Structure formats: C-alpha cells, structure tokens
Amino acid sequence: MKAGEKPSGEASLGTCPACRLGEVKITYTEEDVPGFGKMLLLTYKCPSCGYKVTDLIALEGREPSIYKAKIESPSDLQIKVVKSSSGFVEIPELGVEIRPGPASQGYITNIEGLLVRVEEAASVLRGDEEAEGKLEVFLAKLKEASEGRLAFTVIVKDPSGNSALVAEKPGKVERRPLSPEEVEELRRQLAGVAFEFR
Numbered sequence: 246m247k248a249g250e251k252p253s254g255e256a257s258l259g260t261c262p263a264c265r266l267g268e269v270k271i272t273y274t275e276e277d278v279p280g281f282g283k284m285l286l287l288t289y290k291c292p293s294c295g296y297k298v299t300d301l302i303a304l305e306g307r308e309p310s311i312y313k314a315k316i317e318s319p320s321d322l323q324i325k326v327v328k329s330s331s332g333f334v335e336i337p338e339l340g341v342e343i344r345p346g347p348a349s350q351g352y353i354t355n356i357e358g359l360l361v362r363v364e365e366a367a368s369v370l371r372g373d374e375e376a377e378g379k380l381e382v383f384l385a386k387l388k389e390a391s392e393g394r395l396a397f398t399v400i401v402k403d404p405s406g407n408s409a410l411v412a413e414k415p416g417k418v419e420r421r422p423l424s425p426e427e428v429e430e431l432r433r434q435l436a437g438v439a440f441e442f443r
C-alpha cells in the first residue's frame with residue numbers, strides 16, 4: 246500500500262440474490278470520519294444485472310445510540326449524516342421517516358445531501374394524481390428547509406451503532422445510548438428485511 250492510500254480490497258460473495266446468475270463482488274475501503282472514527286465502506290455489485298448495495302460499518306466499537314440535531318441555520322446543513330443499512334432517520338417537522346428495508350443503502354452525507362435524497366425519493370410520486378397536491382406542498386417545505394428558512398429536527402438511530410450525526414460545533418448534536426428495550430424494538434423492525442447473503 247502506498248502512503249496516503251486507503252486500505253481497500255475486494256472479495257466474491259457468491260451468486261447474486263437478484264438475478265441468480267451473476268457473481269456478487271464486494272469491494273471495501275476504509276474511511277476516517279472525523280468526529281466519529283474509522284469506518285468500512287462496502288459496495289456489493291453484480292456485473293450481470295446491475296444490482297448494487299452500499300453499506301458502512303463502524304470499525305471502532307459503537308454504542309447503539311439515538312442522535313438528535315436541531316437545524317436552525319444554513320451552517321447546520323453541513324452536519325454530517327452517517328447512515329448504515331440499519332439506520333433509521335426521522336424529520337418530524339417534514340413528516341419524513343426513512344426506515345431500513347431490503348433496498349436500504351448505507352451512505353455518508355450531510356443534512357443538505359440528506360434532503361436531496363429525500364427529494365429524490367419523494368419525486369417518484371410525481372404524476373400520481375392523488376399524491377400530486379400533497380407532494381407540491383411537501384416539496385415546497387423541503388425547499389425552505391434546504392435553504393435554511395425552516396427550522397427542523399433530524400433524528401438518527403441505529404441498533405447496530407453504525408449510524409450517527411456528527412457536528413463540528415460541540416453541543417450541536419445530542420446523543421444518548423439506546424436502552425436494551427429500544428435496541429430490541431428496532432432490531433425487531435429490522436428482522437427479515439436486513440440485507441443478507443446465505
């Protein structure tokens with residue numbers, strides 16, 4: 246490994262769960278997330294059907310926690326969002342809930358990038374006559390939020406401890422450990438939908 250190069254590698258994981266034809270390759274890179282620690286970024290890819298899943302794992306033991314941040318100014322949009330495939334994200338003021346599912350991806354972004362992902366997900370409803378009216382109202386609110394004109398709260402929780410909110414400004418992010426009961430409840434919601442290779 247050359248100096249400055251990130252540790253990385255590749256391995257085969259066997260037959261693709263989507264097409265059952267291709268061979269899924271997993272590639273991994275180590276990434277240092279300042280304020281959180283070292284993480285392993287994983288990409289599962291099938292060359293035959295284009296199936297792709299990304300995920301991340303904290304390499305330094307993380308306590309399953311709930312993180313909360315009040316977004317009140319444009320600079321708060323830079324708060325980092327670390328979300329693994331088992332991470333739950335909520336924005337109560339916008340009625341947004343991101344729950345882990347079979348297509349759940351792991352990613353590192355910031356609040357601004359998170360709102361872009363929410364917009365992309367919501368835009369799927371475009372053209373649906375029933376949803377159209379509500380969607381316009383929602384997207385207008387989302388735009389205000391992304392321009393720092395609407396205060397909102399972002400909550401991140403993960404029973405595996407692989408997700409977090411990370412702010413440069415101390416005290417901006419509230420964290421408390423999840424109770425064993427809360428971990429149990431979130432794991433129950435994950436059961437059966439987590440990404441698995443067998």
Ligand SMILES: [Zn+2]
Nearest residue numbers: 261264291294
């Ligand atoms: Zn495939």
